[in-house]
Amino acid sequence: MLSVTKIYNSCPIIFRNRQRQGSGSPYVYIDVMPGWLPLVSDLCAELEQVAHVQMANGVTQAELPSVRSIKTKFCQLRCSISGRNIDHLIACYCEKAKHICEQCSSDINTGILEFNETYLLLCERCVMQFRSRL
Numbered sequence: 001m002l003s004v005t006k007i008y009n010s011c012p013i014i015f016r017n018r019q020r021q022g023s024g025s026p027y028v029y030i031d032v033m034p035g036w037l038p039l040v041s042d043l044c045a046e047l048e049q050v051a052h053v054q055m056a057n058g059v060t061q062a063e064l065p066s067v068r069s070i071k072t073k074f075c076q077l078r079c080s081i082s083g084r085n086i087d088h089l090i091a092c093y094c095e096k097a098k099h100i101c102e103q104c105s106s107d108i109n110t111g112i113l114e115f116n117e118t119y120l121l122l123c124e125r126c127v128m129q130f131r132s133r134l
C-alpha cells in the first residue's frame with residue numbers, strides 16, 4: 001500500500017534534507033488526504049527523475065530539487081519545493097489535484113464540500129458516504 005514513508009524512501013534525493021531536522025516530533029513533509037497520495041507519489045517520482053538527470057549534468061547538491069512541504073490547503077495542493085526548472089511540473093500537478101477526490105482518488109464529478117468550516121474536495125460517491133455518517 002502507498003504510504004508517505006514509502007514515498008520518502010523511494011525519493012532519496014528530493015527528500016535528502018529530511019534528516020537535518022532536530023529532535024522532537026518528526027516534521028511532516030507530505031500532509032495530504034489518502035486520495036491524493038497517488039498523485040503526490042507521481043509528482044515526487046517525476047521530481048526524483050529530474051533530480052537524477054540534473055545530478056548527471058553536474059548540478060550541485062544545493063541546487064537539486066528539495067521538498068520542504070507538500071500539503072493541502074482549501075482543497076488545493078500546495079507545494080514548497082526548491083530547485084531549477086521544476087515550476088511547470090509542479091503547476092501541472094496542482095492543476096490535476098483540483099479534480100481529484102481527496103478521499104478515493106476518483107476524478108469523476110468532484111466538488112467541494114463544506115462542513116463545519118472544513119473544506120473537502122470529494123466525488124459524489126464520497127459525499128454520499130460522508131453524509132450518511134453524520
Ligand SMILES: [Zn+2]
Pocket residue numbers: 101102103104105106122123124125126127
Ligand atoms: Zn471519492
